[in-house]
Amino acid sequence: MPSPFPGMNPYLEEPGHWPNVHHSLITYLRDALNEALPKGYTAVIGERIYLEELQREAIPDVTVMERRPPGEEREAAVGGGVRTATVVEVAHDEPLTFVGLEREHREPYIEIFGPDGKVVTVIEVLSPANKSAGTEGRRLYLDKQAEILRSDANLVEIDLLGYGEHTISLPEAWMREKAPPHRYRVCVSRAGRRRIYLLWPRRLKERLPKFLVPLKEGERGIGVDLQALLNLCYDRGAFDRIVDYTKDPDVPLTGEERKWLDDLLRRKGLRKGG
Numbered sequence: 005m006p007s008p009f010p011g012m013n014p015y016l017e018e019p020g021h022w023p024n025v026h027h028s029l030i031t032y033l034r035d036a037l038n039e040a041l042p043k044g045y046t047a048v049i050g051e052r053i054y055l056e057e058l059q060r061e062a063i064p065d066v067t068v069m070e071r072r073p074p075g076e077e078r079e080a081a082v083g084g085g086v087r088t089a090t091v092v093e094v095a096h097d098e099p100l101t102f103v104g105l106e107r108e109h110r111e112p113y114i115e116i117f118g119p120d121g122k123v124v125t126v127i128e129v130l131s132p133a134n135k136s137a138g139t140e141g142r143r144l145y146l147d148k149q150a151e152i153l154r155s156d157a158n159l160v161e162i163d164l165l166g167y168g169e170h171t172i173s174l175p176e177a178w179m180r181e182k183a184p185p186h187r188y189r190v191c192v193s194r195a196g197r198r199r200i201y202l203l204w205p206r207r208l209k210e211r212l213p214k215f216l217v218p219l220k221e222g223e224r225g226i227g228v229d230l231q232a233l234l235n236l237c238y239d240r241g242a243f244d245r246i247v248d249y250t251k252d253p254d255v256p257l258t259g260e261e262r263k264w265l266d267d268l269l270r271r272k273g274l275r276k277g278g
Contacts, residue, residue: 005244007235008272011211012164012188014265015253016234016243019132022165028237029129029162030112036233037116037217040226044119045219052111052144109133109141116219124219125158135168142169149173158218159193162230166208167256174201187261190230194218208261249274 007013016025030049037047111134114127128134128149133141152159153173161172166187170176173193178201183189186205190213193201204213212234216225238244249269252262269275 007238007243008249008269008274010209011206011231012166012208012234013238013243013247014166014208014255014257014261015247015249016238017165017167017255018253021243021246022132024241025164025234025237026129026131027112028241029233030114032233032236033127033129033228034114036228037114037226041116042219042223045116045124047114047116049112050115052113052148053108055108055140111141111145116217118220123155123157125160125217126152127160127217128162130161130163130165130171132165132168135163135165135171137169142171145171153193153198156195158195160217161189161191161193163189163191164212164234174203179203188212190215192216192218194221196221208257209264250276 015021034047034049041047111131113129115123116125116127118124128145130145131141133139134145136142149159149161159173163172170179172179172189172191174191179189183203183205185207187208188206190204191201192203192215195218202215204215206212212231214227214229214231217228218225252265257265266275270277
């Protein structure tokens with residue numbers, strides 16, 4: 005069964021589903037690009053790997069105690085001298101031992117290489133960690149974003165997460181001033197035109213955009229149908245068997261979005277009362 009949503013499916017934004025969607029979307033996008041890229045160009049999947057600290061667990065240390073038979077003597081240093089002392093037992097106060105737990109994160113992205121072997125375009129699909137304040141994933145993403153913007157490569161950012169911090173390279177003030185209210189977005193920053201941004205904003209009820217992935221200056225970009233790729237992720241990922249549409253998705257929604265979602269699912273027969 006296809007996704008009941010005309011655009012992005014907000015259930016796929018849930019942290020439990022997103023990694024599956026993310027990896028599939030990157031793979032299908034890479035495949036689609038390689039079918040359409042001109043001779044000499046290649047799309048390749050890269051990967052950022054980092055460790056996220058989950059928690060610090062405090063546990064009592066084991067008490068170390070040394071016992072000697074009564075009357076047994078040993079030498080001990082006292083005030084610069086040495087004296088003979090009888091030691092019955094030696095113990096230390098128990099400290100708290102902190103154990104850091106870590107989880108490895110792998111974030112795929114796409115690089116398009118030109119005929120000269122140099123990176124022409126980088127395509128990023130944002131993850132929850134990229135949009136979460138104070139995380140290592142966000143720091144690394146913003147560092148990479150800044151590096152690309154200083155380079156001769158184009159940057160394409162696909163944000164299909166309707167929550168979290170503003171992360172795309174388009175300044176937030178510019179977007180709020182000019183763009184209509186929206187939940188999802190695709191942003192393109194082209195090499196040599198850094199002060200000009202291309203933005204495709206979309207609301208929950210709207211189809212995801214078709215857009216051009218830029219190549220070198222003067223060359224025609226490659227058309228991408230983001231909605232078709234997302235539908236492929238949903239179908240091949242068997243999400244119709246996984247998602248429980250009787251419950252609201254575990255992501256933030258506005259009151260208007262929640263009402264529209266409920267009406268849609270009732271009309272589709274996925275909730276009672278439709």
